[in-house]
Amino acid sequence: MLTTLSITPIIIGLIVIFFLGVRIIRPTHRGLIERLGKYNSFANPGFHWIIPFIDRMYQINTTEQMINAESQEIITFDNLNARVDAQVYFRIKPDEDSVKNSQYNVNNIAYQIVNLARTTLRNIIGTMTLKSANSERGKINKSLYSTLLEETKDWGIDIVRTELKEIDPPKDVQETMNKIVKAENEKMAAIDFATAVETRADGEKRAEIKKAEGIKTANILTAEGEAQAIALVNEAAEKYFVGNAQLLRKLQAVETALSNNSKIVLTSDKQLINVIGDMAGVAPIPGISSSNKE
Numbered sequence: 001m002l003t004t005l006s007i008t009p010i011i012i013g014l015i016v017i018f019f020l021g022v023r024i025i026r027p028t029h030r031g032l033i034e035r036l037g038k039y040n041s042f043a044n045p046g047f048h049w050i051i052p053f054i055d056r057m058y059q060i061n062t063t064e065q066m067i068n069a070e071s072q073e074i075i076t077f078d079n080l081n082a083r084v085d086a087q088v089y090f091r092i093k094p095d096e097d098s099v100k101n102s103q104y105n106v107n108n109i110a111y112q113i114v115n116l117a118r119t120t121l122r123n124i125i126g127t128m129t130l131k132s133a134n135s136e137r138g139k140i141n142k143s144l145y146s147t148l149l150e151e152t153k154d155w156g157i158d159i160v161r162t163e164l165k166e167i168d169p170p171k172d173v174q175e176t177m178n179k180i181v182k183a184e185n186e187k188m189a190a191i192d193f194a195t196a197v198e199t200r201a202d203g204e205k206r207a208e209i210k211k212a213e214g215i216k217t218a219n220i221l222t223a224e225g226e227a228q229a230i231a232l233v234n235e236a237a238e239k240y241f242v243g244n245a246q247l248l249r250k251l252q253a254v255e256t257a258l259s260n261n262s263k264i265v266l267t268s269d270k271q272l273i274n275v276i277g278d279m280a281g282v283a284p285i286p287g288i289s290s291s292n293k294e
Contacts, residue, residue, distance in 0.1 A: 017052055018049070021049045021051060021052045022048075022049055023048040023049065023050060024046075024047060025044065025045045025048060025059060028062065029059045029060060029061055029062060030042070030044065030045075030060050030092075030094055030099045031043030031044075031048065031058065031060070032058045032060065033050055033055055033056070034056050035051070035054060035055050035056075036054060039104075040055065042096040042099070042100075043057060060092055060099050060103065061092065062091060062094040062099070064089055064090070064091040064160055065089070065091060065110075066087055066088070067088050067090070067110050067113055067114055068085070068087055069085065069086040069088060069117040069121065070085070070114060070118065071085040071166075072084060072085075072118055074122050074125045074126060076126065076128060076129055077126065077129050078129045082125065082130055082133065082167050082169055083166070083167070083168040084164070084166070084168075085164075085165040085166050086121060086144065086162060086165055087163045087165055088113055088114075088148065088159065088162050089159075089160040089161050089162070089163075090109075090113060090152075090157050090159050090160055091157065091158055091160060092156060092157050092158075093156055098157070099156060101154060101155055101156030102156035102157055105156065113148065113152070116148060116151055116152070117144065117148060117162070120143075120144050120147045120148065121140075121144060124140055124143050125140065125167075130167075134169075137164050137167070141161075141162050141163065144164070145159060145161065145162045148162065
């Protein structure tokens, strides 16, 4: 019959074995349980217990990860050495088959993605000039992404995106490119300045034309007014001064004097007075006609 002293080590041993087999999987991971070196079962997030020393659990991170494709020198189509660096974002798919493929179909995912990305970049940029490679980064990213996605379809991973970090030309080429960009910027600035000057000159020209048109209109109106005044004078002359130029000259002298607010002394020429009165609507002096009589 077992005694208490003999049972205690057994209980302690069982407790130790139990805790040795406890495994907790976080939501960011999935587990692969192998028994005696052979795949046995798949473990989702939560509590799990495995047989110590017989079972073994491998926890796999299924969150998005980033790896650097490492900087490398690539010879472009125009025989220039460009230093290229890129980043690849990927994640292991969380389903059982994908997790198994990521561990059993490929030896080292990160290492192989880096080398695949570097090789792909050399193939892509090697067919492009340095200028086109700098201006078509989106095209390079798209080609790199498509190639990685196709080549890793059996790895149980998902290529989230690729980013081309930099394409650095040789130092002397970079200096030349900087000079070209500076010259183009100065050229554009000169064109903008010339356009502004031309616009300003055109505006001033239009303003002068408007001013000249205004002066022309004013002169026309002045001339029309003077013509109407002359017509009125001629009408008055025909009515009151036919055959009597001397009387007309006297009337013009009176008009000039009145316009200058000068004091005048009228003679006793009743005929002139009657003409002025008739033009002003005043009854003539008796015995004098508004027409020219002896």
